[in-house]
Amino acid sequence: MIQDKKAHKFGMVIDLDKCTGCGSCTVSCMAENNIPFKEDESDKKDSLTWMRVYKLTNGKPFPETQTAYLPRPCQHCGGKGDHGHSPCVSVCPATATDYGYDTGIVSQIYTRCFGCRYCMAACPYHARYFNWWDPVWPEGMEKYLSPNVSPRMRGVVEKCSFCYHRYQLAREQAYFDETDEIPEDAYQTACTTACPAGAIIFGDLNNPSHKIHQIVKPDPHPDPLNHDVVGKSRNPKVFRLLERLGTNPKVYYMSEREWVRKLGDSYLEGEWDKVKNHHGAASHD
Amino acid sequence: MKVDRRSFLGLGLGAVAGIAISPVGAKLTDDSSIWTQNWPWTPVPPDGKITYGQSVCTLCPGTCGISVRKIGGRPVKIEGQDTYPVNNGGACLHGIAGLQYLYDPCRVKTPLKKNNGRFEPISWEEAITLVAGRLGKLRKNQNPEALACITDTNLGSVPGLFSHFMAAFGSPNHVFMQTLESWLTQTAQTLHGPGHTLGFDLENADFILSFGAGIIEGWGSPVACFKANSGRRQRGGKLYQIEPRLSSTAAGADKWIPIHPGTEADLAMAMCGILLQENLFDPEFAAGFRGGLNRFNAMVQQKYPVEQVAAITGISAADIKKTAIAFAKAKMPVAVPGKGRGDGAQSLKEFAAIHTLNCLTGNINKKGGTFVKPVPEYLAFPDPVQDAVARDGAAKEKLAGSAPELVTKIHQSDAPVVDTLFVYNANPCYTLNDPIQTSAAFEKIPFVVNFTAFMDETAMASDVILPISTFLERFEDVPSKAGFAGLVVGLARPVVDPVFDTRSPGDVLIHLAKTLGGTMGESFDWPDYKTCLKSLVPGIWNDLYKKGYAVVSQGPPAGRMETNFAFLAENPPTIQPQGDADLILVPIDNMRVASTAPASSPFAIKTVSDRVIKNTDMFVEINPKTANGLKDGGFVTLTTPAGSAKVRLNFNEGIMPGVIGMVKGLGHRFDNRYVAGKGVNVHELISPVIEPGSGLDAAFGVKASISKA
Numbered sequence: 002m003i004q005d006k007k008a009h010k011f012g013m014v015i016d017l018d019k020c021t022g023c024g025s026c027t028v029s030c031m032a033e034n035n036i037p038f039k040e041d042e043s044d045k046k047d048s049l050t051w052m053r054v055y056k057l058t059n060g061k062p063f064p065e066t067q068t069a070y071l072p073r074p075c076q077h078c079g080g081k082g083d084h085g086h087s088p089c090v091s092v093c094p095a096t097a098t099d100y101g102y103d104t105g106i107v108s109q110i111y112t113r114c115f116g117c118r119y120c121m122a123a124c125p126y127h128a129r130y131f132n133w134w135d136p137v138w139p140e141g142m143e144k145y146l147s148p149n150v151s152p153r154m155r156g157v158v159e160k161c162s163f164c165y166h167r168y169q170l171a172r173e174q175a176y177f178d179e180t181d182e183i184p185e186d187a188y189q190t191a192c193t194t195a196c197p198a199g200a201i202i203f204g205d206l207n208n209p210s211h212k213i214h215q216i217v218k219p220d221p222h223p224d225p226l227n228h229d230v231v232g233k234s235r236n237p238k239v240f241r242l243l244e245r246l247g248t249n250p251k252v253y254y255m256s257e258r259e260w261v262r263k264l265g266d267s268y269l270e271g272e273w274d275k276v277k278n279h280h281g282a283a284s285h286d
Numbered sequence: 287m288k289v290d291r292r293s294f295l296g297l298g299l300g301a302v303a304g305i306a307i308s309p310v311g312a313k314l315t316d317d318s319s320i321w322t323q324n325w326p327w328t329p330v331p332p333d334g335k336i337t338y339g340q341s342v343c344t345l346c347p348g349t350c351g352i353s354v355r356k357i358g359g360r361p362v363k364i365e366g367q368d369t370y371p372v373n374n375g376g377a378c379l380h381g382i383a384g385l386q387y388l389y390d391p392c393r394v395k396t397p398l399k400k401n402n403g404r405f406e407p408i409s410w411e412e413a414i415t416l417v418a419g420r421l422g423k424l425r426k427n428q429n430p431e432a433l434a435c436i437t438d439t440n441l442g443s444v445p446g447l448f449s450h451f452m453a454a455f456g457s458p459n460h461v462f463m464q465t466l467e468s469w470l471t472q473t474a475q476t477l478h479g480p481g482h483t484l485g486f487d488l489e490n491a492d493f494i495l496s497f498g499a500g501i502i503e504g505w506g507s508p509v510a511c512f513k514a515n516s517g518r519r520q521r522g523g524k525l526y527q528i529e530p531r532l533s534s535t536a537a538g539a540d541k542w543i544p545i546h547p548g549t550e551a552d553l554a555m556a557m558c559g560i561l562l563q564e565n566l567f568d569p570e571f572a573a574g575f576r577g578g579l580n581r582f583n584a585m586v587q588q589k590y591p592v593e594q595v596a597a598i599t600g601i602s603a604a605d606i607k608k609t610a611i612a613f614a615k616a617k618m619p620v621a622v623p624g625k626g627r628g629d630g631a632q633s634l635k636e637f638a639a640i641h642t643l644n645c646l647t648g649n650i651n652k653k654g655g656t657f658v659k660p661v662p663e664y665l666a667f668p669d670p671v672q673d674a675v676a677r678d679g680a681a682k683e684k685l686a687g688s689a690p691e692l693v694t695k696i697h698q699s700d701a702p703v704v705d706t707l708f709v710y711n712a713n714p715c716y717t718l719n720d721p722i723q724t725s726a727a728f729e730k731i732p733f734v735v736n737f738t739a740f741m742d743e744t745a746m747a748s749d750v751i752l753p754i755s756t757f758l759e760r761f762e763d764v765p766s767k768a769g770f771a772g773l774v775v776g777l778a779r780p781v782v783d784p785v786f787d788t789r790s791p792g793d794v795l796i797h798l799a800k801t802l803g804g805t806m807g808e809s810f811d812w813p814d815y816k817t818c819l820k821s822l823v824p825g826i827w828n829d830l831y832k833k834g835y836a837v838v839s840q841g842p843p844a845g846r847m848e849t850n851f852a853f854l855a856e857n858p859p860t861i862q863p864q865g866d867a868d869l870i871l872v873p874i875d876n877m878r879v880a881s882t883a884p885a886s887s888p889f890a891i892k893t894v895s896d897r898v899i900k901n902t903d904m905f906v907e908i909n910p911k912t913a914n915g916l917k918d919g920g921f922v923t924l925t926t927p928a929g930s931a932k933v934r935l936n937f938n939e940g941i942m943p944g945v946i947g948m949v950k951g952l953g954h955r956f957d958n959r960y961v962a963g964k965g966v967n968v969h970e971l972i973s974p975v976i977e978p979g980s981g982l983d984a985a986f987g988v989k990a991s992i993s994k995a
Contacts, residue, residue: 019515031892146362197378200516
């Protein structure tokens with residue numbers, strides 16, 4: 002049996018000031034996870050990109066314009082109160098997607114999925130993609146496919162798995178090495194290792210020795226303003242997407258620029274000024 | 287038999303009970319669920335032992351070390367090599383997608399010969415005999431200089447073997463594509479004398495004044511620059527980006543200074559003037575100034591007064607002064623030339639003026655500065671054995687200084703200039719300005735031999751294609767270049783056996799020379815390329831073979847450097863964009879699109895924004911103020927003196943009014959449905975303007991107009 006019994010909470014923090022929008026994370030993800038490609042990929046709604054990079058702009062006219070990039074993997078939501086009821090998991094009639102209480106990873110079992118796409122409708126982050134077609138590789142190119150991730154078929158939903166197969170390999174290695182501990186660098190996602198700017202940091206949010214814990218400083222207590230929100234960052238530069246929904250994503254973003262942080266949610270007029278300086282339950286610092 | 291109510295009910299209930307108890311229903315459900323979960327057409331990748339192969343990526347001048355993960359001997363993933371001193375573990379999207387090049391639908395699978403406009407496969411023996419026959423005739427007719435050769439660069443042993451071949455054959459006409467490295471070498475030669483090139487220590491500089499250099503968009507060695515940029519943020523170093531468009535680099539800079547395209551040289555000259563006037567130059571370094579510093583000073587004060595330059599560049603005089611002074615007062619300032627990736631058409635004047643700023647600060651050959659270093663010389667080529675024919679031919683005047691100049695000459699000349707042309711690792715029929723003219727010039731060359739792995743535009747315009755192995759299938763030495771501060775030589779090595787009937791270009795040249803025989807055979811007295819490479823790099827072969835790389839130089843070069851102002855003191859004219867329309871079209875370098883050879887991979891194209899390519903339509907960036915009532919996303923006809931194209935508008939507040947930006951690297955015309963046939967090749971809208979003096983193409987942009995389509 003696998004000895005690793007401690008509950009992990011794997012998460013990611015992406016430094017949007019370092020991100021150059023180069024797309025290496027997207028390509029590394031596609032190469033790692035056997036994601037196919039087709040002749041026209043310009044319709045982004047049906048373009049399978051587990052890791053998608055969005056372009057942000059401050060909307061100001063020339064020359065005050067500013068832009069930034071925001072890479073978006075699956076947010077691996079913990080759901081309201083972080084109890085594991087992610088928006089997608091709650092609606093799946095086939096238990097094809099599930100919350101891993103030992104890792105915090107939201108799984109996707111392709112062979113169980115029958116393509117109802119409730120999860121896609123439930124996901125507030127557009128992180129899920131539907132296979133409208135069977136994957137086809139140009140002749141011979143299927144030789145580069147990795148056996149660690151099953152190629153998907155028409156009619157199922159797929160999404161980022163935080164490179165779960167890499168976790169499995171790290172766990173096997175730890176078992177082989179007869180240790181309980183999976184070292185921080187033994188399990189890193191393909192996008193993290195690919196990022197040439199070093200903008201992505203991945204690790205265990207529950208482990209205080211991991212870099213991500215030190216940057217995010219997640220608040221273990223519910224947000225006093227909204228009890229559904231758990232794990233809010235106590236770092237004033239760090240935010241999550243649509244945080245107030247209480248989906249409790251495990252992907253955090255970081256930026257020095259206020260306009261970038263403000264784009265993390267849809268604020269009504271005046272709302273941002275009320276919440277911008279609120280960084281978790283200060284009493285628990 | 288009479289069916290009464292009782293037996294009817296009995297039968298019905300019996301049937302229900304029977305179906306419920308019978309295993310048929312369960313079996314059918316089970317079968318159908320199994321059947322619906324069988325996808326025999328979905329590949330099941332075979333499992334196996336995990337191993338890693340180390341190599342070096344040669345897709346761009348970045349030269350990153352890569353680690354190839356193999357499963358059961360099959361390469362499945364490329365990642366950055368942690369210990370490689372250029373990229374330290376990082377990799378870019380093109381390198382990561384490298385395996386797609388291995389199985390690209392455009393791979394040339396066997397030698398090909400053109401017969402009545404169609405390619406037919408031939409054997410390697412036939413191909414070599416065919417080429418050798420043609421070459422033998424040239425030498426027999428005492429006309430060896432009619433052989434010309436275009437390679438992507440002049441660095442490394444493979445381009446070196448082409449040079450060796452040309453010398454032994456007797457032709458001076460080996461020219462190179464325009465790369466950032468060729469601009470830097472020209473600049474260093476002009477200001478510091480022959481045999482020099484430039485490197486930039488961006489990793490340590492505390493003030494980077496970039497004249498449009500896409501530090502995080504593929505300039506220089508992209509991954510090294512990405513890392514330097516992330517490090518700069520942590521160090522608190524400054525980056526000022528001078529560029530007409532809010533590129534990703536500009537967006538990540540401390541200050542973006544929009545400038546009218548093509549006026550960068552004027553700005554740099556004015557800044558030189560400010561440094562000289564305000565006594566903000568380094569007197570110690572100035573002791574090494576030659577060729578009329580006073581003359582240069584007088585000229586810039588007279589020809590480039592700040593107010594006048596402010597009007598030309600669109601930057602306020604106060605901003606120019608402030609920027610120049612902040613630059614001069616920084617501890618480790620570096621001014622970086624080379625717009626975008628730095629390999630496009632630009633002018634030597636611009637490069638020289640920008641580098642002069644570096645010279646004035648004296649931050650040359652110091653940590654965090656600009657390195658004026660010797661051109662890499664780690665290869666020990668033996669002298670080619672030349673007979674009388676070769677000596678005569680090689681002594682003739684060179685036709686051109688660069689690939690664009692050669693192509694322009696061939697196009698403009700009525701008499702046949704070149705009989706046979708070799709092309710290696712370059713796609714001039716796509717990458718040079720006015721590729722239609724280039725293809726027409728290729729038509730005029732009776733015999734084009736292309737050493738390529740892919741059936742690209744230039745391959746289609748060739749007569750014989752010698753398919754070469756990709757960087758994953760062969761040995762090659764890969765020196766760092768394109769502004770990288772030190773010199774690291776890496777060894778690309780086969781991580782997989784050649785997928786198709788391809789060969790290493792070195793082996794092909796050796797085979798060809800031996801077939802030609804005589805002094806050619808004597809000049810190529812190696813059994814194969816690997817032995818040849820080993821003999822060329824005696825000092826570093828052990829490191830190369832064992833570690834995968836050798837660090838030849840690191841840190842600032844030693845010695846004082848003299849600077850000669852003669853070229854700039856003459857105030858060479860600034861190249862103006864051709865045409866007289868109101869707008870100006872400039873190419874944009876986008877990190878996600880490869881702009882030279884080889885073309886982008888399907889994965890790279892997949893990442894391209896739908897505001898660059900939608901279906902097959904090309905978008906151009908334009909400021910809404912310039913659009914004059916036209917709609918965002920609307921179709922327009924974009925017209926320049928070189929041609930016109932139907933494109934869609936992408937309203938972008940981050941581009942200067944009056945400027946149109948078009949992404950480079952799209953609009954390929956070869957047969958690959960994932961990559962080609964999408965968008966417009968911006969080079970088709972720009973004609974080359976060969977700069978006198980440098981022999982390089984300086985047409986950075988062109989005047990353009992738009993009208994509703």
